[in-house]
Amino acid sequence: MVITARALNRSTLARQLLLERAPIGVEEAVRRVVGLQAQHPGSPYVALWNRVADFAPEHLDGAVEGFRVVRSTLMRITLHLVHAEDYRAFREGMEPTLRGSRLHDPRFTAAGFTAADADALLPDLLAYAGSARTGAELRERLEAGRGGPVESVAWRMVRQYAPLWHAPTGPPWSFGAAQAFVAADELPVLSDPEASAAGLTALLRRYVEGFGPASVPDMAQFTTVPRRLVRGAVQTLERGGELERFEGADGTVLYDVRGAVRPDEEVAAPPRLMAMWDSTLLAYADRGRILPAAYRKQVIRMNGDALPTLLVDGYVAGVWRPVDGGIEASAFHPLPAGVWEALAAEAESLGRLLAARDPHVYRRFGHWWDKGLPAVESRVLPTR
Known part of the structure; x- marks a missing residue:
């Protein structure tokens, strides 16, 4: 399939x-x-x-x-x-x-x-x-x-x-x-190949549950575990009947847990204001699943900083940061009026969360904005 x-x-x-x-x-x-x-x-x-x-x-x-x-x-x-x-x-x-x-x-x-x-x-x-x-x-x-x-x-x-x-x-x-x-309450067994192999098998099964379908390179990217060890764990899961194979549009072999829910591709995805370093941006070898290739360098910087992003129709469409008076949302491509309205509602909700804790969360990363971003439009979305 x-x-x-x-x-x-x-x-x-x-x-x-x-x-x-x-x-x-x-x-x-x-x-x-x-x-x-x-x-x-x-x-x-x-x-x-x-x-x-x-x-x-x-x-x-x-x-x-x-x-x-x-x-x-x-x-x-x-x-x-x-x-x-x-x-x-x-x-x-x-x-x-x-x-x-x-x-x-x-x-x-x-x-x-x-x-x-x-x-x-x-x-x-x-x-x-x-x-x-x-x-x-x-x-x-x-x-x-x-x-x-x-x-x-x-x-x-x-x-x-x-x-x-x-x-x-x-x-x-x-x-x-x-x-x-x-x-740790229950200390892990260290420097033991059998314990490591069993732990990796458990970790990768959980990864596929939370991020699948996914490839061996995706699993290696998520963990930074060598691919040979990832392949061994995947083979263990396959032999146990816990994973099944699929094929990506480019021919990549993908694995998923049996019976997993895979929504129709046309299901609606609401806008979101994603956290800095959100795992969805970092969990795949092919980051294009969420992050279009054209925006990757603007979002994931040379030193590894992964900026807080606008998610529109399921894909990164820009970045955001708190500023005086609200959330500054900078879109990398034009967004319809209805999307801006939905982002404004998200910003108002996020503003209530931040107000009680740190209204200017991520302030020390403002230098990335100072260096310039390829935004076609920026708006300050009021938070109160």
Whole structure:
């Protein structure tokens, strides 16, 4: 069966709760979308506001404070917010990538550390992090175990590799500039090929549920796990009868869970004001599923910043940012009057969310606008 590009777009929107805001709790929403990119502490809130009916930010506050939803370094070696019950499998699946990128980084070895050194120091560090500790306290503990100073780069690599959850330090969001950490409730098995393979299989099944149909390159892009390991996990899922094959319009082999809902390509997709680093922009090797190739460089910048976007008819059509008096929406192509009206309603709703927390969220990324964007029209959509 061949699936058109537009049908793939609609499948992603449906599974990412972007065709219609879902009447579910924040914990279930996080699980349904697999995880939320969380470099900026405000982005998970904006992402869930886009996806959950009557989203109440204090519900996410509570889930984070109770460690039912946790923030840690996972897919693509970036911070993600995931359901606590998913963490162990996801972390075990990411083990080869995290170990290779953190403990075998030339900067780590240049600082006088080896992977064996980290392995020897981790048990004491994690035991000490049985209750929340500041970053400074954990670094001091690492230095005590090491018997001397630890360079900042080495501490950062150990911290990102270790199975640590970020402890909330907000406001205005759950996580502020200060950092604190606590050991994961159920520690993953590290540096064990069997545990890693099982974890990756679980992670990729969840990925396909939340982003499928998808190709092996898509799965590798989402995780940064080598394709050979991804192929092995996909083969395991196929042998178990959990995946079926489809074909993209360009002949690409796509995989999906059996019985998954795949909406008709003509189903309507409402406009959205997407969060910075929204996972839908980063989850595929072929980002054209959501992000037209003509706009990619304007949205995903050279340093990896992925700007907050306007989603129109399921595709990126521009960018947005908060400004005095409202949300500045900049469209990359002309938009009909009805779309502007729908975006204005979204902006008013988003403004209420931001007003109580940080009306100028993403303010430090304004330099991208200063450098110029190919907008054909910009409007400030009032938020009150």
